[in-house]
Amino acid sequence: MSTKVIHALYNDDDILMDAVKETRKAHHHIEEVYTPFPVHGLDKAMGLAPTRLAIASFMYGAVGLAVATWMMNFIMIQDWPQDIGGKPSFSYIENMPAFVPIMFELTVFFAAHLMVITFYMRSKLWPFKQAENPDVRTTDDHFLMEVTVNNNEEELTSFLKNTGAVEIKVVEKH
């Protein structure tokens, strides 16, 4: 089954922001907004749920810290105990200050890389992925708002025209 949507194009992010707010106020459903750059505050205006990426990142960091601790303990204390700078205490806790830089770096490494990968996965971005944006101009200087039509094509078109759209297209979405 296909649904009808309206693509409203804007050429200014401020106008777009106002349009998003008005559209939501009028209880029309915004499917998606395509922009050439991140528009500050757009997620809030669209009413999107806050991201949980930070929580994931914190957990990745904790994993990195655990991996670093386990790794340094295995390498430096258990598998091949080493005497560096006269510190042959063979105890993890007594040598801990020397391992802090590694613990810190791996925490950051895990948090950063896994967070980016998670972000790509959540955004459905992977290698050889086909672009989803319906209009190439949204990669240049136009902003596109996709609004669902519920047997109110006429009304919605005139409504969106009033929000400052520079172009309005009705499309069948598959």
Next chain:
Amino acid sequence: MTTRLYLDMYTFSSKLKIVSFVLMAVGLLGIGYGFFDAPKTTEQVEKILEAKHHGHDAHADAHHSKAEGHDHAAHEAEHQEHLEHVLHQLQNKPWAAVYVSALFFMLISLGVLAFYAIQNVAQAGWSPILFRVMQGITAYLPVGSVIFFILLVLSAFHFNHLFVWMDADLINPESPKFDKLIANKSGYLNEYAWLIRAAIFLIGWNLYRYFSRRNCLAQDEASDNTFFKKNFNISAGFLVFFIVTESIMSWDWIMSVDPHWFSTLFGWYVFASFFVSGITVIALTTLYLKSRGYLEHVNTSHIHDLAKFMFGISIFWTYLWFSQFMLIWYSNIPEEVTYFITRIEQYNLPFFGMLAMNFIFPFLILINTDFKRITWILVMAGIVILFGHYIDFFNMIMPATVGDQWFIGAAELGALAFFLGLFIFVVFSALTKSPLVPKRNPFIEESKHFHY
């Protein structure tokens, strides 16, 4: 629905005024008792030590039985020397307690002054709404500077023995106490040069504070942005002056209590400590004023930004603290590592406690975005951060001046209470003197509508 009336002028509530007076009075009593309680003679010290030893172990007995076999007179001389050493430590204790507190609160206002200067130079759009709050806090700087300079003068004229390098015997080659390391430093580290440097630093900081405040008030009435531009210029100049003098200040007033020890990043580490304390005080003062119905335009985004600074500079402090610690711990050079060994052995709880308070606690509680906007969490985190950095300063001064004779007594609590009371009184009195919003700052509209 009730409409809230926001006032532009702050009135010092009588309740808070009473709190500040009570703190000052209690503090003075505590400090007075601390000085009164300090032993005056070695006999008193002997009694104190005996009372302590009986409670713990048979150390004193072992001392005596050992003496019977050896030359009694030599042992007696050694014992006398030890008593004299402890006497000096215990006599130093109330001085050191007052010194820590006087220094800490003065540096809080200096940290706020540096933060304020940075906002001016960066021409930050979010912060001008908080400029008058910052100026209120820096109003403590002149008061704190005078008290602190008096303390320095008293130290230089041997009213106390906080600074061991001031002992003339140490730089006299004829004396048995001659210390070559200190003698080599005496061209820099002598009482007069030290006092002159202190005077230059304190006057320089206070001049900037005076003129930047005056320009900010004049800008309110001006018809153009001349005073704003003037403030930009003097703020940039101040920051250059500040970062040099701050470093030297930390060597002179803090590092020199351990004159054999040195650390090249000490200045940064001290800076991070009082900078984060200053930002925390801005946040707490802002939250207090907001809760009393002032600062209409300060929204959660402003608070959020301050909390981000509290979080970030706490991490920055930890980074510097650890960089200093790890290199010294790793290289294990006797004259360097003794600094941390005395602290870990004799100051174990405050040493590791302040690490938990200054790093682990703010890290875990302020890492959450939502928590950075919640008043009670910020107040709690702020109080922990301030206490943590107070203990940090305590750990910087006490081991060299009081040594293993430290305890939290009347002088320590009294000094904290007195300077806290004075700080509250001076800051909130200053806040009443001008409107809380710098109305003609060119960025004020942006600041009012700042939304993150």
